[in-house]
Amino acid sequence: xxxxxxxxxxxxHLADHPPLAIVRAQGSTLYxxxxxxxxxxxxxxxxxxxxxxxxTINAKISEQLATLEHxxxxxxxxxxxxxxxxxxxxxxxxxxxxxxxxxxxxxAIEVALKMALQFCQQQxxxxxxxxxxxxxxxHGETLGSLSVTDVALFRAQYQPLVIEQLTTPSPANLFxxxxxxxxxxxxxxxxxxxxxxxxxxxxxxxxxxxxxVQGAAGMAMYSLDFLAAAVACCRHYGVLVIFDEIAVxxxxxxxxxxxxxxxxxxxxxxxxxxxxxKGLTAGYLPMSCVLTTQAIYDGFYDVRLERGFLHSHSFxxxxxxxxxxxxxLDIFAQDDVLTRNQAxxxxxxxxxQALARQYPDRVxxxxxxxxIAAFSLMTDKQNTDAQAARALARYCLQHGVLIRPIGxxxxxxxxxxxxxAELDTVFGVLLDALAALDISHLPPMDTVHLA
Ligand SMILES: *Cc1c(COP(=O)(O)O)cnc(C)c1O
Numbered sequence: 399x400x401x402x403x404x405x406x407x408x409x410x411h412l413a414d415h416p417p418l419a420i421v422r423a424q425g426s427t428l429y430x431x432x433x434x435x436x437x438x439x440x441x442x443x444x445x446x447x448x449x450x451x452x453x454t455i456n457a458k459i460s461e462q463l464a465t466l467e468h469x470x471x472x473x474x475x476x477x478x479x480x481x482x483x484x485x486x487x488x489x490x491x492x493x494x495x496x497x498x499x500x501x502x503x504x505x506a507i508e509v510a511l512k513m514a515l516q517f518c519q520q521q522x523x524x525x526x527x528x529x530x531x532x533x534x535x536x537h538g539e540t541l542g543s544l545s546v547t548d549v550a551l552f553r554a555q556y557q558p559l560v561i562e563q564l565t566t567p568s569p570a571n572l573f574x575x576x577x578x579x580x581x582x583x584x585x586x587x588x589x590x591x592x593x594x595x596x597x598x599x600x601x602x603x604x605x606x607x608x609x610x611v612q613g614a615a616g617m618a619m620y621s622l623d624f625l626a627a628a629v630a631c632c633r634h635y636g637v638l639v640i641f642d643e644i645a646v647x648x649x650x651x652x653x654x655x656x657x658x659x660x661x662x663x664x665x666x667x668x669x670x671x672x673x674x675x676k677g678l679t680a681g682y683l684p685m686s687c688v689l690t691t692q693a694i695y696d697g698f699y700d701v702r703l704e705r706g707f708l709h710s711h712s713f714x715x716x717x718x719x720x721x722x723x724x725x726x727l728d729i730f731a732q733d734d735v736l737t738r739n740q741a742x743x744x745x746x747x748x749x750x751q752a753l754a755r756q757y758p759d760r761v762x763x764x765x766x767x768x769x770i771a772a773f774s775l776m777t778d779k780q781n782t783d784a785q786a787a788r789a790l791a792r793y794c795l796q797h798g799v800l801i802r803p804i805g806x807x808x809x810x811x812x813x814x815x816x817x818x819a820e821l822d823t824v825f826g827v828l829l830d831a832l833a834a835l836d837i838s839h840l841p842p843m844d845t846v847h848l849a
Pocket of ligand 1 (some may be wrong): 608642
């Protein structure tokens, strides 16, 4: 253990509280060496979809492992990656026709940024060198993706390395002033975006957004109305649109992808780039991809090598990861997962209501988009309480529930394998934890939980 340096962790904070040591997992539960179970209510950092060690996915990966473990994806292809690309194109909006693979969410963002920029350059729009992103947005932590990420904690130290981009106010409820209706606040944010695009569109290559839910900001949510209006505005000004559905894709918001919900509302609206990762392999193996349009693809199709998109990663298109992704898509279809999730979504809504009803001074801004439910933990009516959130997480862990608040924002993002009974257990533990917070003063958790 002493050789390990963990991500997103101040190692000093682990001196007194060692990390949770997990040896196996099944369904929605992680187990330690003593056999204690922990309900994984954050889907192992938002990646797990159908539960841990799912028999179908395990079997398919084993089969693939005995057949072809890995080969490069340049000048060479293999059945799982061909099938996966075809199925992704078939299940996403019609304008998205091509799939480019990478190996992490951040890498997918790098791909989308580079593709958008190179496309504009090759179209002769050489002044379009800037990106515009929402304030409080998170798109990853590699240098390119960090340049469109607006979370100071992850970015401030690296400022000299980060290329400055443009931002526009986030329409999310979490950032709205207290005395204003959400729709009014979104209208103000939209007006701001319109003004910026009107003034700067000749130098803006693309808008990048986390559709509907800004995850790392603390599950900050906004409406499809804003998203549709923002995309329409970009269309009007000739600015490309990148949807980062790395966290919200594969059913998290209730529909498979937010870009589908957008199309259902207005068939003329579609992003030019769709970035997917986290749920892509159901949380099994690292893989990401960027879907894009025929028009973007055609912008690179040329006899000259350097006009191609030459970005690459050694493990691009790994057959084991592609097989896990295919098995996950099979499970969605066979088990009618999105329909089944409706019961979980309704139960989470009830659970949130119960928390707010019983602890009106502690629980504020309850919010939910599909399978993502969150609330702000308060000291009193005005102030959020990050320390209490850490204590709450500690209490939950001691009672078999793994959560990981972001500051004072407490959220649940359970695997779809979670049962209604398990959800009831989780909300029961949360109620007890809130009661414990008020009665005694729980010792604060020394581990800083960030995202
Ligand atoms: C997690 C995440 C990323 C980065 O993905 P990694 O695989 O961690 O590099 C990018 N965008 C969003 C919205 C994310 O949630």
